[in-house]
Amino acid sequence: MLPYLFHLPQFTVLGLTLGPFSLPSFGIMVLIGVLLSRWIFFKEFRRKGIDTELVDILVIAAIASGIVGGKLYFILFELPPYLGWTEVVGNLFSGGGLTWHGGLLLAMVIFPILTRWYDAPLLSVLDVLGIVAPLGYAVGRVGCQLAGDGDYGTPTNLPWAMSYPNGIVPTGELVHPTPVYEALTGLTLFLVLWSIRKRFSTQGLMFSFYLVVAGLLRFLVEFIRINPIAYLEMTGAQLISILMIILGIVGIIARNLLPSETQN
Numbered sequence: 505m506l507p508y509l510f511h512l513p514q515f516t517v518l519g520l521t522l523g524p525f526s527l528p529s530f531g532i533m534v535l536i537g538v539l540l541s542r543w544i545f546f547k548e549f550r551r552k553g554i555d556t557e558l559v560d561i562l563v564i565a566a567i568a569s570g571i572v573g574g575k576l577y578f579i580l581f582e583l584p585p586y587l588g589w590t591e592v593v594g595n596l597f598s599g600g601g602l603t604w605h606g607g608l609l610l611a612m613v614i615f616p617i618l619t620r621w622y623d624a625p626l627l628s629v630l631d632v633l634g635i636v637a638p639l640g641y642a643v644g645r646v647g648c649q650l651a652g653d654g655d656y657g658t659p660t661n662l663p664w665a666m667s668y669p670n671g672i673v674p675t676g677e678l679v680h681p682t683p684v685y686e687a688l689t690g691l692t693l694f695l696v697l698w699s700i701r702k703r704f705s706t707q708g709l710m711f712s713f714y715l716v717v718a719g720l721l722r723f724l725v726e727f728i729r730i731n732p733i734a735y736l737e738m739t740g741a742q743l744i745s746i747l748m749i750i751l752g753i754v755g756i757i758a759r760n761l762l763p764s765e766t767q768n
Contacts, residue, residue: 533647570607577606627707634714642690649683657682715752721744
């Protein structure tokens with residue numbers, strides 16, 4: 505674990521006292537994820553003949569969705585219900601509590617608005633998002649592993665079990681390193697989608713396939729994570745994962761039955 509890459513003590517420059525400063529490893533991984541996502545968006549938009557001027561707008565929208573949607577989801581569904589308004593507001597403006605599902609849900613609302621505004625093919629744009637999302641997820645989970653921010657799993661005696669004594673949310677127990685699991689599965693899903701992307705000739709199929717597989721992977725890993733139960737003995741992430749799977753299956757069926765345009 506390496507929650508912070510380095511620390512700078514307090515120092516004085518031209519009579520001004522600055523610092524101390526710390527550079528969080530999670531923030532660096534987010535930056536890497538953004539840069540990789542922008543590169544893939546640009547490369548795929550150019551291949552598909554979509555206006556590349558939309559790339560930076562969508563990347564900014566994705567970042568905003570991740571922060572706003574992720575934070576709102578955390579506040580609404582993952583904070584204990586007994587917390588008072590002071591604690592809720594404190595969590596709202598804290599650096600933690602950014603959930604992936606909240607960001608994805610908000611992005612799925614914002615992206616159609618932006619693509620319609622710029623007269624871009626929505627389903628084709630979503631197909632690219634389906635490639636970018638698992639890579640961003642994988643990079644983000646590397647950041648979670650470095651930070652030890654509480655995304656780890658339940659106690660286990662498996663040979664690769666880890667403890668997070670120096671994490672942001674520390675634990676001395678040997679637990680499932682679920683950020684590692686999710687980083688590996690996310691990277692694998694990205695590589696698979698990237699390698700077969702040109703075989704998806706129907707717009708929307710790539711994104712639908714992503715929803716099904718990503719939803720299934722997250723649903724399964726939740727059984728060994730420490731998230732609280734929300735409803736029907738399932739976590740909030742599992743409920744959203746089921747919704748993702750259903751939407752993906754509906755999308756696959758619809759795109760195979762209905763007349764549709766092809767894509768590159």
